[in-house]
Amino acid sequence: MARALAMACALAAAPSLAQEKAAVKPGFSMPVDKPVRILVFRPSVKVGSQSAGGLVTPNADWTSNARKLLSEAVVAARPGGTSDVVFMPELEGDDALLLADYQALFGAVADTVLQHRLFKGDRLPTKKTGFEYTLGPGVSRLADKVGGDYGLFIVTNDAFGSTGRKLLQIFAAGAVGVGVSSGQHIGYAGLVDLKTGDLVWINADYQMGGDVREADGAAKRAKQLLEDFPAPAGGVAGAAR
């Protein structure tokens, strides 16, 4: 016990939330009778390198590439069957402050869903089933800039184990019999109805696949982020192939 404790302390083990979870608002499906525009809010993307000792160093090139590749991959994935995917432009002044307000609110709503709905240990009894979460109809003000029927929020955080970290992992397992994690790949995404503010879909994954530094890896990641994305009515769930 003491040995495992010492190891874990030194290695700053990653949190053990292993499962991916998704939820869709019951009864919701993407409309088919009219064109649908999805407005993507600036994705929160962080890519870094995890050292042998567990410290993550941010990597500028990986991060900017990942942002670009993920954005392209999300468009190419035709979420919900639509190809009309636009990105929120840079805003100034009061518009920027309003956007920041809603991003803070989305963060609080997403955290709430992850902690009190998807994660078993801390569920609210009134939220065990169903899916009633919203940003409120005021969010439509954000759609007024470029138009948009649904707003897509994306967050990914990747730390790739360095060579040193991987070697430590092998050595620890082989010679000592202790598990050392390498790399951390977390992501979640949510879709908001921009008229009502209702959160219609969320997907979280604490062990994402796909190397976001490369085009095909980013495509794989985009597909995973959009897992169980609401289908067009009568269609198949997930991003269109």
Add this chain to the structure above:
Amino acid sequence: MKLKLIIAAAALLASTPVFAKWSLVQDSTPVVVGGGKLKVIAARGWNRWSKQPTKQSELWSYDGPALNQIQFFDGLAEGQPMAKERNKKREPLPKFTQAMKGTDVAEAFEQTVRVTQGTPDFAIDRIEPARFAGAQGFRFLYHYTANELVRKGEARGAIVGGKLYMITYTAAALHYFDAHLAQAQAIMDSAKIG
């Protein structure tokens, strides 16, 4: 900071964590909150947290505490703070006294939130006399920013038998505060002591 993380990690690994739980609040019937004297009636949809913020208080939430919450103060006695003190000797919180007026209670509440949550833009928007639990008391409105999210709040309370009975409703200013304000006010209206 880093040392604290290491110690926290060690503590987590060494002990079995005891999670506080949420349970459903029974609706449409008087429920006792906090220490045992205050009773309220709520509509369906509220959850109560098993962990008590302080000995005489209780926390409810409709959608999740980051989005909205109701806190009940069930007979705060002379000399007691409104929240748990991190360090009684070095970081004391304002203490309730029987001589307080509504304005004093609001000021003590403001200072408590400022100190415990680090919210420098806390502001009281309104204070007025109001009936609460059959007694002459007060009502005040407030707002503050925490984690870049603006919260609005309404509080209603009274000092009865030398003790403070108060209910505070705090929620995200965007959408959430308005969404359940009527329900929160109904809960406050229904309050009875003893």
Add this chain to the structure above:
Amino acid sequence: MNAWQAGIGTVLLLFGTANAHAKEPKPTGSPSAAGYAPIGRDEKGLWAEAEEEERELKTSKLVVRDAGANAYVRHVLCRITGEEACAKVRIYIVRAPIFNAGMFPNGMMRVYTGLLLRVRDEAELAAVLGHEFTHFERRHALSALKKERNARSWAAWLTVASGLTNRPHNYLPEFLAAFYSYSRDQEREADLGGLKLLHDAGYQTMAASSVWLRQRDEKDAQAAALGVKSLKDSDYGPFESHPMNVERMTYLAREAQAMGTDKSFDGLTDFRQAMAPIWPMLIEDQIRLNDFGASEYLLANLARGDWTGSLLYARAELYRARAKGGDLLTAETLYRQAIARGDAPAGAWRGLGLTLTRTGNQTEARSTLTEYLKRNPDAPDRAMLSAIAEGN
């Protein structure tokens, strides 16, 4: 060869292999020079991360946007760094009642309002800005990153390797202690770098030391009011990122004298004038922390022997909130002094009225509160105060 030796041998071999990654270019030149761009993977990574933080800070609800205060703080920085270097720094004043400032590797600087409340004059402000600028100029964040990364990697390898022996040992604490020692050295370097900038710009060099002298006095005042032992001389141990205040106060005074104390500009008038518009907010944020000792100490420093109506009012508020022993009588007296001066804020009448209610002088309470409501008809607690004035 025993298991321990085998283990260490393997560790060194593997660690050596792991460290033989592609050589990254070492950053050179001055980060504050016009046109400087980050060099190498680590510096680029830190700048990119800082840019994201700055993006969020721009829209933060707690940034103080008062044009005058911002222009003034910027002007002080430019005085000590020169215009070219100053152009590479963005200063954000953040509302928080703490004595702190922070520098990011890309030139973003955060100055908390609690710090603006505590520095006495322009020279002291310049000392702090100079300290932060030195962190930026000397790339401290980058070297600290490398240092910490190495420390943690070595600790991880040695700890795991010790698992091969029958006495496993967690090496992290000792390696972190070494890292924090390095961090403290960086702070000393920033202090001395800032002091030089201060001197070269013609400011009173003792100002740097004074900041820490008064921090210690503040701790004393805080503790005295609480009836506890002052923490000013407590050594926080090996994991503290900054040297103890007493050490900083001392070497800054010694160095200041060695540099020569011929320069005496402190910019007191300009400083007080520039801060005046935001002072009421800063004072309010401080006195609402339930920290009687520190707050009274800071108010006395702001007064410098000349208690204005606003400062008397603020002090009275402290006594009214504490309300122990003779505090309410002291509060009453202070409010009266504020009112007598003629420059008291309307709140002085509110405070006096509420105090008189508590001490049983209902008649005068009523007239005083009525006077307050005349002066501040939009008072948020108008309805409550009217009721209190009527004796309810």
